[in-house]
Amino acid sequence: xxxxxxxxxxxxTQMGQEVILRCVPISNHLYFYWYRQILGQKVEFLVxxxxxxxxxxxxxxxxxxxxxxPDGSNFTLKIRSTKLEDSAMYFCASSVTSPPTQYxxxxxxxxxx
Amino acid sequence: AQxxxxxxxxxxxxxxxxxxxxxxxxxxxxxxxxxxVQYPNQGLQLLLKYLSGSTLVKGxxxxxxxxxxxxxxxxxxxxxxxISDTAEYFCAVSDLRDTGGFKTIFGAGTRLFVKA
Numbered sequence: 001x002x003x004x005x006x007x008x009x010x011x012x013t014q015m016g017q018e019v020i021l022r023c024v025p026i027s028n029h030l031y032f033y034w035y036r037q038i039l040g041q042k043v044e045f046l047v048x049x050x051x052x053x054x055x056x057x058x059x060x061x062x063x064x065x066x067x068x069x070p071d072g073s074n075f076t077l078k079i080r081s082t083k084l085e086d087s088a089m090y091f092c093a094s095s096v097t098s099p100p101t102q103y104x105x106x107x108x109x110x111x112x113x
Numbered sequence: 114a115q116x117x118x119x120x121x122x123x124x125x126x127x128x129x130x131x132x133x134x135x136x137x138x139x140x141x142x143x144x145x146x147x148x149x150v151q152y153p154n155q156g157l158q159l160l161l162k163y164l165s166g167s168t169l170v171k172g173x174x175x176x177x178x179x180x181x182x183x184x185x186x187x188x189x190x191x192x193x194x195x196i197s198d199t200a201e202y203f204c205a206v207s208d209l210r211d212t213g214g215f216k217t218i219f220g221a222g223t224r225l226f227v228k229a
Contacts, residue, residue: 043205
C-alpha cells in the first residue's frame with residue numbers, strides 16, 4: 001500500500017540555523033500539507049499546497065517558513081532561522097482530491113537547541 | 114470560526130467494555146469530519162471519515178462515528194475495546210476556504226487507556 005514518507009526521522013539543529021524537512025507524498029496525490037505537533041499538544045495546521053502554490057496557510061506559517069515541490073515528487077518545508085519554539089514533530093500529509101482525506105507520514109522530530 | 118472540542122482529555126476503560134470519545138465542532142460552512150488515531154511515537158492513521166451521505170460511518174478496527182448536524186457532534190464509538198486500542202485519538206474538521214484550499218483543524222486529542 002502506498003504511503004507518505006518523510007526524512008529525516010529526527011533532526012537536531014542549533015537556533016538560527018536553517019532546516020529543510022522532506023516529504024514524498026503518495027504518487028497520484030495532488031494536495032499536500034504540513035502540520036506540526038509540539039510535544040504533548042494537539043496537531044496544528046501549517047499550510048496546504050496545490051498546483052504549485054500555497055492554497056491556505058495558518059497564522060503559524062510566517063515568513064520564516066516556506067514550502068516547495070522542487071521536482072514533482074518531493075515536498076519540502078524550510079524553516080529559515082529556527083527558534084527554540086520550533087521544536088516539534090512535523091507531519092506531512094497528502095490527498096488525492098478534495099474534500100481532503102489526508103494520509104499522513106510518520107513525522108520528523110525537530111529539536112532546536 | 115472553525116474549532117474542534119474533544120470533551121475528554123483521558124478516557125480509562127476496561128478491556129471489552131464499550132467506549133465513546135466525544136467530539137464537538139463549530140464551523141460556519143459545510144464540514145468534513147475525521148477521526149485519526151496516533152499510537153506512541155507514530156504518525157496519524159485515519160480511522161474513519163464523514164464527507165456526505167449516511168450519518169453513521171464505520172471505520173477500521175471496529176470503530177464507528179455518528180455525524181449529528183443539529184448537535185454539531187461527531188462522537189467516536191466502539192462496542193468492545195482491546196488493549197491494543199490504547200492510543201491518542203484526534204477528531205478533525207476540514208472546511209473549504211475562500212481561497213479554494215482546505216484547512217483542517219484538530220482537536221486536542223483524547224488519550225484512550227484500556228486496562229486489563
